[in-house]
Amino acid sequence: MRPDISLAAVLVIIVFLMPLEGYVVRGGDALKLGKEKVTHLHFFLHDSVTGKNPTAVQVASPNVTSFPFSFGSVLVIDDVLTEGVERSSRLVGNVQGIYAFTGLDKYSLIMAVDFAFTTGKYNGSSFSVMSRNPISEPRRELAVVGGRGKFQLARGFAHLTTRFLQFPDAIIEYNVTLFHY
Ligand SMILES: *[C@@H]1O[C@H](CO)[C@@H](O)[C@H](O)[C@H]1NC(C)=O
Numbered sequence: 512m513r514p515d516i517s518l519a520a521v522l523v524i525i526v527f528l529m530p531l532e533g534y535v536v537r538g539g540d541a542l543k544l545g546k547e548k549v550t551h552l553h554f555f556l557h558d559s560v561t562g563k564n565p566t567a568v569q570v571a572s573p574n575v576t577s578f579p580f581s582f583g584s585v586l587v588i589d590d591v592l593t594e595g596v597e598r599s600s601r602l603v604g605n606v607q608g609i610y611a612f613t614g615l616d617k618y619s620l621i622m623a624v625d626f627a628f629t630t631g632k633y634n635g636s637s638f639s640v641m642s643r644n645p646i647s648e649p650r651r652e653l654a655v656v657g658g659r660g661k662f663q664l665a666r667g668f669a670h671l672t673t674r675f676l677q678f679p680d681a682i683i684e685y686n687v688t689l690f691h692y
Protein backbone atom coordinates (compact mmCIF):
# COMPACT_ATOMS: atom_id res chain seq x y z
CA MET A 512 0.00 0.00 0.00
CA ARG A 513 2.62 2.50 1.07
CA PRO A 514 4.50 2.75 -2.27
CA ASP A 515 1.16 3.23 -4.11
CA ILE A 516 0.23 6.16 -1.89
CA SER A 517 3.53 7.93 -2.34
CA LEU A 518 3.37 7.34 -6.10
CA ALA A 519 -0.07 8.94 -6.11
CA ALA A 520 1.31 11.89 -4.15
CA VAL A 521 4.15 12.32 -6.64
CA LEU A 522 1.69 12.23 -9.55
CA VAL A 523 -0.50 14.84 -7.87
CA ILE A 524 2.51 17.11 -7.38
CA ILE A 525 3.56 16.69 -11.03
CA VAL A 526 0.04 17.43 -12.29
CA PHE A 527 -0.04 20.64 -10.23
CA LEU A 528 3.45 21.76 -11.23
CA MET A 529 3.24 21.16 -14.98
CA PRO A 530 0.60 23.74 -15.92
CA LEU A 531 2.26 26.31 -13.68
CA GLU A 532 5.60 25.90 -15.41
CA GLY A 533 3.98 26.05 -18.85
CA TYR A 534 2.14 29.21 -17.92
CA VAL A 535 5.32 30.92 -16.78
CA VAL A 536 7.14 30.02 -20.00
CA ARG A 537 4.27 31.16 -22.23
CA GLY A 538 3.81 34.34 -20.17
CA GLY A 539 7.51 35.15 -20.53
CA ASP A 540 7.28 34.77 -24.32
CA ALA A 541 4.13 36.86 -24.66
CA LEU A 542 5.10 39.79 -22.46
CA LYS A 543 7.47 41.98 -24.45
CA LEU A 544 7.52 45.10 -22.35
CA GLY A 545 8.65 48.30 -24.00
CA LYS A 546 10.23 51.23 -22.24
CA GLU A 547 8.53 52.35 -19.06
CA LYS A 548 6.63 55.63 -19.51
CA VAL A 549 5.47 58.20 -16.99
CA THR A 550 2.10 59.85 -17.63
CA HIS A 551 0.49 62.69 -15.71
CA LEU A 552 -3.28 63.12 -15.79
CA HIS A 553 -5.37 66.00 -14.46
CA PHE A 554 -9.18 65.88 -14.24
CA PHE A 555 -12.18 66.44 -11.98
CA LEU A 556 -14.48 63.77 -10.55
CA HIS A 557 -18.16 64.62 -9.98
CA ASP A 558 -19.63 62.44 -7.23
CA SER A 559 -23.36 63.10 -7.31
CA VAL A 560 -25.47 61.24 -4.72
CA THR A 561 -28.46 63.60 -4.64
CA GLY A 562 -30.28 65.49 -7.41
CA LYS A 563 -32.13 64.46 -10.54
CA ASN A 564 -29.34 62.39 -12.12
CA PRO A 565 -27.35 60.77 -9.33
CA THR A 566 -24.20 58.85 -10.36
CA ALA A 567 -23.64 57.29 -6.93
CA VAL A 568 -26.11 55.12 -5.06
CA GLN A 569 -25.97 53.77 -1.54
CA VAL A 570 -26.50 50.01 -1.65
CA ALA A 571 -25.93 49.03 1.98
CA SER A 572 -25.68 50.46 5.46
CA PRO A 573 -25.58 49.07 9.02
CA ASN A 574 -28.97 48.28 10.53
CA VAL A 575 -28.13 50.40 13.57
CA THR A 576 -27.60 54.16 13.70
CA SER A 577 -25.03 54.05 16.49
CA PHE A 578 -22.02 54.27 14.15
CA PRO A 579 -20.55 57.73 13.42
CA PHE A 580 -19.05 58.99 10.13
CA SER A 581 -21.42 56.89 7.96
CA PHE A 582 -19.34 53.87 9.02
CA GLY A 583 -20.50 50.75 7.19
CA SER A 584 -22.26 52.46 4.27
CA VAL A 585 -21.42 51.13 0.80
CA LEU A 586 -21.94 53.01 -2.46
CA VAL A 587 -21.72 52.01 -6.10
CA ILE A 588 -20.63 54.76 -8.52
CA ASP A 589 -20.44 55.59 -12.21
CA ASP A 590 -19.14 59.12 -11.78
CA VAL A 591 -18.31 61.56 -14.55
CA LEU A 592 -14.74 62.81 -15.15
CA THR A 593 -14.32 66.23 -16.76
CA GLU A 594 -11.43 68.36 -17.97
CA GLY A 595 -12.41 71.39 -15.89
CA VAL A 596 -14.04 71.89 -12.52
CA GLU A 597 -17.43 72.72 -14.11
CA ARG A 598 -19.77 69.80 -14.74
CA SER A 599 -20.39 71.31 -18.20
CA SER A 600 -16.71 71.21 -19.18
CA ARG A 601 -15.43 68.56 -21.61
CA LEU A 602 -16.13 64.94 -20.59
CA VAL A 603 -12.96 62.85 -20.48
CA GLY A 604 -14.22 59.59 -18.96
CA ASN A 605 -15.91 57.93 -16.03
CA VAL A 606 -15.02 56.08 -12.87
CA GLN A 607 -16.92 52.94 -11.94
CA GLY A 608 -16.65 50.96 -8.74
CA ILE A 609 -17.54 50.79 -5.11
CA TYR A 610 -16.53 52.65 -2.01
CA ALA A 611 -17.29 52.01 1.63
CA PHE A 612 -17.12 54.29 4.65
CA THR A 613 -14.54 52.53 6.79
CA GLY A 614 -13.50 55.15 9.37
CA LEU A 615 -14.67 54.86 12.99
CA ASP A 616 -12.85 58.04 14.06
CA LYS A 617 -13.30 60.24 10.95
CA TYR A 618 -14.86 60.23 7.48
CA SER A 619 -12.71 57.85 5.49
CA LEU A 620 -13.32 55.56 2.51
CA ILE A 621 -11.87 52.45 0.99
CA MET A 622 -12.17 52.85 -2.79
CA ALA A 623 -12.06 50.00 -5.31
CA VAL A 624 -12.59 51.86 -8.58
CA ASP A 625 -11.61 51.87 -12.26
CA PHE A 626 -10.98 55.20 -14.04
CA ALA A 627 -11.68 54.85 -17.78
CA PHE A 628 -11.06 57.44 -20.49
CA THR A 629 -13.29 58.07 -23.50
CA THR A 630 -11.37 60.75 -25.38
CA GLY A 631 -7.94 61.40 -26.85
CA LYS A 632 -5.00 59.00 -26.89
CA TYR A 633 -6.18 57.18 -23.72
CA ASN A 634 -9.67 56.45 -25.10
CA GLY A 635 -10.47 52.87 -24.02
CA SER A 636 -7.69 52.71 -21.41
CA SER A 637 -8.20 52.70 -17.67
CA PHE A 638 -6.30 52.53 -14.41
CA SER A 639 -7.38 50.92 -11.14
CA VAL A 640 -7.31 52.35 -7.65
CA MET A 641 -7.51 50.27 -4.50
CA SER A 642 -6.82 52.59 -1.63
CA ARG A 643 -7.81 54.37 1.55
CA ASN A 644 -9.19 57.89 1.09
CA PRO A 645 -9.49 59.98 4.28
CA ILE A 646 -11.93 62.44 2.70
CA SER A 647 -11.91 64.96 5.56
CA GLU A 648 -8.23 65.74 4.96
CA PRO A 649 -7.57 68.61 2.54
CA ARG A 650 -5.03 66.63 0.46
CA ARG A 651 -5.12 62.87 -0.01
CA GLU A 652 -3.03 60.30 -1.85
CA LEU A 653 -4.45 57.15 -3.43
CA ALA A 654 -2.55 54.09 -4.65
CA VAL A 655 -2.89 53.11 -8.33
CA VAL A 656 -2.48 49.34 -8.55
CA GLY A 657 -3.01 48.42 -12.20
CA GLY A 658 -4.42 49.31 -15.56
CA ARG A 659 -5.77 48.29 -18.97
CA GLY A 660 -5.01 49.27 -22.55
CA LYS A 661 -2.30 51.96 -22.69
CA PHE A 662 -2.05 51.69 -18.92
CA GLN A 663 -1.16 47.99 -18.81
CA LEU A 664 0.76 47.10 -15.64
CA ALA A 665 0.31 50.67 -14.37
CA ARG A 666 1.26 51.62 -10.89
CA GLY A 667 1.47 55.02 -9.34
CA PHE A 668 -0.44 57.44 -7.20
CA ALA A 669 -3.11 60.11 -7.32
CA HIS A 670 -3.19 63.38 -5.41
CA LEU A 671 -6.68 64.63 -4.57
CA THR A 672 -8.27 67.71 -3.19
CA THR A 673 -11.96 68.49 -2.70
CA ARG A 674 -12.92 71.50 -4.80
CA PHE A 675 -16.64 71.56 -3.95
CA LEU A 676 -18.57 69.87 -1.15
CA GLN A 677 -22.24 69.86 -0.36
CA PHE A 678 -22.23 66.58 1.54
CA PRO A 679 -22.66 64.00 0.17
CA ASP A 680 -22.14 65.60 -3.27
CA ALA A 681 -18.58 66.57 -4.15
CA ILE A 682 -16.23 67.63 -6.95
CA ILE A 683 -12.71 66.29 -6.51
CA GLU A 684 -9.58 67.45 -8.35
CA TYR A 685 -7.19 64.63 -9.35
CA ASN A 686 -3.51 64.77 -10.32
CA VAL A 687 -2.42 61.26 -11.27
CA THR A 688 1.11 60.00 -11.92
CA LEU A 689 1.27 56.64 -13.70
CA PHE A 690 4.25 54.44 -14.49
CA HIS A 691 3.28 52.07 -17.30
CA TYR A 692 4.49 50.49 -20.55
C1 LIG B 1 -29.45 44.11 13.12
O1 LIG B 1 -29.26 42.81 12.56
C2 LIG B 1 -28.94 41.82 13.52
C3 LIG B 1 -28.59 40.53 12.78
O2 LIG B 1 -29.61 40.18 11.89
C4 LIG B 1 -30.09 41.64 14.51
O3 LIG B 1 -29.73 40.69 15.49
C5 LIG B 1 -30.35 43.00 15.18
O4 LIG B 1 -31.49 42.87 16.01
C6 LIG B 1 -30.60 44.08 14.14
N1 LIG B 1 -30.69 45.36 14.84
C7 LIG B 1 -31.69 46.24 14.59
C8 LIG B 1 -31.64 47.51 15.37
O5 LIG B 1 -32.56 46.02 13.77
Ligand SMILES: *[C@@H]1O[C@H](CO)[C@@H](O)[C@H](O)[C@H]1NC(C)=O
Binds near residue numbers: 629634635
Ligand atom coordinates in the same frame (compact mmCIF):
# COMPACT_ATOMS: atom_id res chain seq x y z
C1 LIG C 1 -13.35 56.10 -28.34
O1 LIG C 1 -13.29 54.74 -28.69
C2 LIG C 1 -14.58 54.21 -29.03
C3 LIG C 1 -14.44 52.71 -29.20
O2 LIG C 1 -13.33 52.39 -29.99
C4 LIG C 1 -15.09 54.91 -30.28
O3 LIG C 1 -16.38 54.42 -30.62
C5 LIG C 1 -15.19 56.40 -29.99
O4 LIG C 1 -15.58 57.09 -31.16
C6 LIG C 1 -13.86 56.93 -29.49
N1 LIG C 1 -14.05 58.33 -29.07
C7 LIG C 1 -13.20 59.30 -29.38
C8 LIG C 1 -13.57 60.65 -28.89
O5 LIG C 1 -12.18 59.09 -29.98
Ligand SMILES: *[C@@H]1O[C@H](CO)[C@@H](O)[C@H](O)[C@H]1NC(C)=O
Binds near residue numbers: 553670672684685686
Ligand atom coordinates in the same frame (compact mmCIF):
# COMPACT_ATOMS: atom_id res chain seq x y z
C1 LIG D 1 -2.51 69.50 -9.50
O1 LIG D 1 -1.41 70.07 -10.18
C2 LIG D 1 -1.62 71.45 -10.48
C3 LIG D 1 -0.43 71.88 -11.33
O2 LIG D 1 0.79 71.55 -10.72
C4 LIG D 1 -1.74 72.22 -9.18
O3 LIG D 1 -2.00 73.58 -9.48
C5 LIG D 1 -2.91 71.66 -8.36
O4 LIG D 1 -2.96 72.30 -7.10
C6 LIG D 1 -2.71 70.17 -8.15
N1 LIG D 1 -3.86 69.62 -7.49
C7 LIG D 1 -3.80 68.55 -6.69
C8 LIG D 1 -5.08 68.06 -6.12
O5 LIG D 1 -2.74 67.99 -6.44
